[in-house]
Amino acid sequence: MAKILCVLYDDPVTGYPKSYARDDVPKVERYPGGQTAPTPKRIDFKPGELLGSVSGELGLRKFLEEGGHRLVVTSDKEGADSVFERELPDADIVISQPFWPAYLTPERIAKAKNLKLAITAGIGSDHVDLQAAIKHGVTVAEVTYSNSISVSEHVVMMILGLVRNYIPSYQWVVKGGWNIADCVARSYDLEAMNVGTVAAGRIGLAVLRRLKPFDVKLHYTDRHRLPEAQEHELGLTWHPTVESMIKVCDVVTINALLHPETEHLFNDALIAKMKRGAYLVNTARGRICDRDAIVRALESGQLAGYAGDVWFPQPAPADHPWRSMPHHGMTPHISGSSLSAQARYAAGTREILECWFDKRPIREEYLIVDGGKLAGAGAHSYSVAKP
Amino acid sequence: MAKILCVLYDDPVTGYPKSYARDDVPKVERYPGGQTAPTPKRIDFKPGELLGSVSGELGLRKFLEEGGHRLVVTSDKEGADSVFERELPDADIVISQPFWPAYLTPERIAKAKNLKLAITAGIGSDHVDLQAAIKHGVTVAEVTYSNSISVSEHVVMMILGLVRNYIPSYQWVVKGGWNIADCVARSYDLEAMNVGTVAAGRIGLAVLRRLKPFDVKLHYTDRHRLPEAQEHELGLTWHPTVESMIKVCDVVTINALLHPETEHLFNDALIAKMKRGAYLVNTARGRICDRDAIVRALESGQLAGYAGDVWFPQPAPADHPWRSMPHHGMTPHISGSSLSAQARYAAGTREILECWFDKRPIREEYLIVDGGKLAGAGAHSYSVAKP
Numbered sequence: 090m091a092k093i094l095c096v097l098y099d100d101p102v103t104g105y106p107k108s109y110a111r112d113d114v115p116k117v118e119r120y121p122g123g124q125t126a127p128t129p130k131r132i133d134f135k136p137g138e139l140l141g142s143v144s145g146e147l148g149l150r151k152f153l154e155e156g157g158h159r160l161v162v163t164s165d166k167e168g169a170d171s172v173f174e175r176e177l178p179d180a181d182i183v184i185s186q187p188f189w190p191a192y193l194t195p196e197r198i199a200k201a202k203n204l205k206l207a208i209t210a211g212i213g214s215d216h217v218d219l220q221a222a223i224k225h226g227v228t229v230a231e232v233t234y235s236n237s238i239s240v241s242e243h244v245v246m247m248i249l250g251l252v253r254n255y256i257p258s259y260q261w262v263v264k265g266g267w268n269i270a271d272c273v274a275r276s277y278d279l280e281a282m283n284v285g286t287v288a289a290g291r292i293g294l295a296v297l298r299r300l301k302p303f304d305v306k307l308h309y310t311d312r313h314r315l316p317e318a319q320e321h322e323l324g325l326t327w328h329p330t331v332e333s334m335i336k337v338c339d340v341v342t343i344n345a346l347l348h349p350e351t352e353h354l355f356n357d358a359l360i361a362k363m364k365r366g367a368y369l370v371n372t373a374r375g376r377i378c379d380r381d382a383i384v385r386a387l388e389s390g391q392l393a394g395y396a397g398d399v400w401f402p403q404p405a406p407a408d409h410p411w412r413s414m415p416h417h418g419m420t421p422h423i424s425g426s427s428l429s430a431q432a433r434y435a436a437g438t439r440e441i442l443e444c445w446f447d448k449r450p451i452r453e454e455y456l457i458v459d460g461g462k463l464a465g466a467g468a469h470s471y472s473v474a475k476p
Numbered sequence: 477m478a479k480i481l482c483v484l485y486d487d488p489v490t491g492y493p494k495s496y497a498r499d500d501v502p503k504v505e506r507y508p509g510g511q512t513a514p515t516p517k518r519i520d521f522k523p524g525e526l527l528g529s530v531s532g533e534l535g536l537r538k539f540l541e542e543g544g545h546r547l548v549v550t551s552d553k554e555g556a557d558s559v560f561e562r563e564l565p566d567a568d569i570v571i572s573q574p575f576w577p578a579y580l581t582p583e584r585i586a587k588a589k590n591l592k593l594a595i596t597a598g599i600g601s602d603h604v605d606l607q608a609a610i611k612h613g614v615t616v617a618e619v620t621y622s623n624s625i626s627v628s629e630h631v632v633m634m635i636l637g638l639v640r641n642y643i644p645s646y647q648w649v650v651k652g653g654w655n656i657a658d659c660v661a662r663s664y665d666l667e668a669m670n671v672g673t674v675a676a677g678r679i680g681l682a683v684l685r686r687l688k689p690f691d692v693k694l695h696y697t698d699r700h701r702l703p704e705a706q707e708h709e710l711g712l713t714w715h716p717t718v719e720s721m722i723k724v725c726d727v728v729t730i731n732a733l734l735h736p737e738t739e740h741l742f743n744d745a746l747i748a749k750m751k752r753g754a755y756l757v758n759t760a761r762g763r764i765c766d767r768d769a770i771v772r773a774l775e776s777g778q779l780a781g782y783a784g785d786v787w788f789p790q791p792a793p794a795d796h797p798w799r800s801m802p803h804h805g806m807t808p809h810i811s812g813s814s815l816s817a818q819a820r821y822a823a824g825t826r827e828i829l830e831c832w833f834d835k836r837p838i839r840e841e842y843l844i845v846d847g848g849k850l851a852g853a854g855a856h857s858y859s860v861a862k863p
Contacts, residue, residue: 100657109661110780110803111753115668115726142657188656239665242690246640249633253814256646258807262799267791267808269575270487270529274496278626278816281502302685303629304508339502366498393497404654412649416497420645421654427640429665 091446092159092203094180095149096173096191099164100142113137114429120234121295124454127232127437136432141186147210147435149442156446166191182206182445184438188403188422190216198225206445210438211236211425214457215347215374219471222458229458230451232437233466234291236425240372241295243398243424244342248300250418251368251394252279252340275393275416280304282339287331287354289315290470292372293344297323310334332362340368343397346470347374357382366393372424375401384414392416398424478568478833479546479590482536483560483578486551487529500524501816507621508682511841514619514824523819528573534597534822536829543833553578569593569832571825575790575809577603585612593832597825598623598812601844602734602761606858609845616845617838619824620853621678623812627759628682630785630811631729635687637805638755638781639666639727662780662803667691669726674718674741676702677857679759680731684710697721719749727755730784733857734761744769747778758784759811771801779803785811 114137117126134140134148141147143164153160161180163172166189173191177183181203185191193207198221207217209231222229250256258272284300285308286293294315297307301323309315310328320327328334331354335341341363345351355369356379363369369392371378380401386392396418400409403422411419437455444451456465463471501524504513521527521535528534530551540547548567550559553576560578564570568590572578580594585608594604596618609616637643645659671687672695673680681702684694688710696702697715707714715721718741722728728750732738742756743766750756756779758765767788773779783805787796790809798806824842831838838846844854 098656108777109753110777111664111726112751114664115670117668139657139661141660238667238691242636242666243640246633246636246642249629250637250642253630253633253811255633255637255805255807256643258810259643259805261808262806265794265799269485269808269810269813270526272808272810273528273813273815273818274526276810276814277498277501278814279629280625280816281504283502298689301689304625339498364499366496390495390497405649407652412652418642418646419649420642421648421656421659423645423656423659423663424640426656426660427663427665428660429667431660 090157090159091181092161092179093149093153093182093184094173094176095147095160095162096166096183096185096189097141097143097145097147097162097164098186098189100139100144109137109428111137114432117433120238124234126433127235127440129436129439129443132436132439134435137428139428140431140435141210141426145431147184147438149439152439152442164189177201179203182208182442184208184210185216186211186426187213187216188426190403193217193222195221198222198227206230208438208441210434211430214467214471219458219463219467223461223463226461227458228451228456229467230441230455231457231466232434232441233454235434235437236427236430237291238295239427239430240292240424241299244292244296244344244370244372245299247370247372247396247418248284248340248342248368249279251370251396251416252277252282256418279340282306283308283337284340284342285309285328285334285338287334287341287343288345290344293342296342296344297325308334308338331359335359335363335367337364338367339364340370343369343371343373343377345373345377347376348472351377353377353379355379355382357385360386360391363391365391368392368394370395371397371399373399375399375403380410384410387414387416394418398422477544477546479548479566480536480540480569480571481560481563481567482534482547482549483553483570483572483576484528484530484532484534484549484551485573485576487526487531496524496815498524501819504820507625511621513820514622514827516823516826516830519823519826521822524815526815527818527822528597528813532818534571534825536826539826539829551576564588566590569595569829571595571597572603573598573813574600574603575813577790580604580609582608585609585614593617595825595828597821598817601854601858606845606850606854610848610850613848614845615838615843616854617828617842618844618853619821619828620841622821622824623814623817624678625682626814626817627679627811628686631679631683631731631757631759632686634757634759634783634805635671635727635729635755636666638757638783638803639664639669643805666727669693670695670724671727671729672696672715672721672725674721674728674730675732677731680729683729683731684712695721695725718746722746722750722754724751725754726751727757730756730758730760730764732760732764734763735859738764740764740766742766742769744772747773750778752778753780755779755781757782758786760786762786762788762790767797771797774801774803781805785809
């Protein structure tokens with residue numbers, strides 16, 4: 090009998106919304122490369138619902154209570170008095186989402202004596218101190234690939250939106266104008282531009298694939314070089330360093346993990362090496378960019394636009410300068426939380442819990458930390474300091 | 477010595493903007509299929525400038541004045557007292573753009589005794605009464621393909637923007653919120669959806685090509701069936717009627733010409749046959765949709781979103797209901813007027829004028845009406861009532 094502590098984003102307690110814009114979400118059976126979408130034995134929710142919210146409870150309540158477990162769901166996660174902090178000491182399992190993360194610091198992990206499993210409903214476990222998880226024998230798992238394609242769509246949308254000057258032009262419509270000059274004076278075609286991705290993992294590669302028919306010149310930099318056939322198929326130019334890539338790019342998209350080498354990678358010095366008027370899109374992690382350097386570059390015109398949906402901290406405070414800087418196309422951290430993605434990561438969370446309670450192995454590809462070491466996906470993507 | 481009357485969109489007389497977001501636009505040499513981009517002997521402008529505006533003069537003044545011609549440029553085109561109306565009677569050549577059209581009605585053509593050539597700087601000559609042009613021996617030409625790809629990019633951007641709920645989520649950022657539930661309750665992935673285009677000409681086909689790697693199911697309806705190899709390559713399902721296509725589609729994009737069969741095609745009856753919660757994107761012509769039927773469908777939830785950049789009339793009045801209807805992602809008519817596109821259609825306009833003054837033939841693919849009949853591109857795309 091376990092206690093599951095689930096930190097989810099808020100919505101009105103009565104449930105939200107009353108009705109959905111659409112009756113269903115298309116079913117995705119497999120991801121590129123062949124990995125199957127989550128395969129829980131059963132689900133108790135309807136794909137397309139707002140599952141990741143407090144009222145949605147990731148569709149887990151019935152399943153957990155029938156199994157005799159206790160589910161605590163809250164959005165209150167900040168400060169010593171928060172529900173999360175109070176419920177953590179006897180929790181066996183913690184679940185949260187990267188854009189509303191329950192930060193599992195070394196102190197909290199030390200305090201959570203019963204904690205055995207931390208699940209990211211989604212992808213990205215940098216809110217968990219992996220070193221501490223390893224030390225305390227906590228298994229860390231995430232729903233690998235569940236929303237990678239969602240994010241890649243967001244990236245393409247934002248690139249087009251910035252380059253074509255979408256949102257300011259929309260705003261002229263709403264204001265009642267027909268100011269063609271004001272709309273198009275910053276509107277370009279993406280065609281024939283040089284577009285590069287920092288890292289070509291699942292998301293970066295999916296972005297490259299989607300951009301291919303736009304007749305752009307595609308670039309990437311990544312420690313792991315892609316297979317030659319893939320480079321050839323997509324017409325990719327590989328760069329050994331970020332510097333060599335960003336110099337030639339009109340558009341740069343960041344699809345890298347946050348680690349010491351990528352933290353504040355895009356600072357004044359690097360941005361100064363970009364082409365004047367380049368666009369930068371970051372849906373990876375906010376801290377990969379130096380917050381104030383981005384603002385300065387937009388104000389000076391060194392960057393023509395910045396978009397993304399990752400911030401630091403999250404939630405972003407109301408006075409975060411990225412909310413008001415010029416020429417931005419930001420969203421809150423939502424790119425991986427479309428209703429389509431929520432259906433997949435809710436199912437994946439259920440699959441992980443079913444395996445856990447049945448004492449069946451969790452899929453290798455979902456594991457970040459297991460048995461006191463980096464495992465599965467974690468061994469590929471994360472690193473921890475040597476002890 | 478000819479008088480050229482050029483109707484362009486307005487901007488501050490001093491020129492706008494003072495500096496551009498970018499230093500250049502990538503050069504496109506050829507369009508898909510092999511047609512070359514415009515090949516004037518020379519240009520007197522820098523690609524990337526705001527050429528289609530009154531201050532930009534399509535980069536033509538030097539060229540025309542050196543040739544001894546007279547260039548009159550104005551944005552004032554409405555009403556009997558407008559500069560356009562006053563300057564028309566002795567104009568030899570009229571130039572305008574589809575989103576700021578100099579309507580050449582039968583009455584005006586009858587009045588313009590010297591008129592020999594009407595050029596669309598861009599694509600789409602439905603602002604010219606072709607029957608009257610034929611009758612009065614006016615040649616009608618447009619810069620075919622100059623901005624087709626631009627529009628196709630706009631379509632993909634708008635589809636992603638509607639499906640993923642981009643603009644409302646952006647607005648939460650600006651308002652200072654972190655309302656994940658409010659953002660994602662209407663956010664879906666495009667992946668695996670059914671997407672169909674009404675017509676698969678240059679723009680429709682370019683849209684289909686760009687959507688292919690999004691792993692959607694692609695549909696089209698068109699009188700002209702595409703070659704089997706193309707259908708196979710893109711995985712297209714052809715539909716004999718609009719009705720049979722829209723029934724199965726989550727997203728419908730309109731890329732058809734305006735003619736009697738497409739005028740008000742999307743009315744209450746047709747929209748009622750769409751899937752509830754479908755998205756409609758129209759960058760073709762405003763009158764292909766019934767204005768108030770669109771508003772009703774968005775208000776009832778039959779459509780989950782509507783975007784596009786074509787209106788009727790143009791400019792749209794400040795109280796046009798499409799400016800304020802729910803769940804829209806409209807822009808003014810700008811999709812074909814990125815600075816990249818303006819460079820091409822300004823060069824194409826120059827090419828047409830060079831041919832005209834040199835008495836060399838205008839490219840077949842630019843001609844809509846010539847020698848008293850539909851010609852070139854016009855013969856393929858337009859129809860006029862039999863006399």
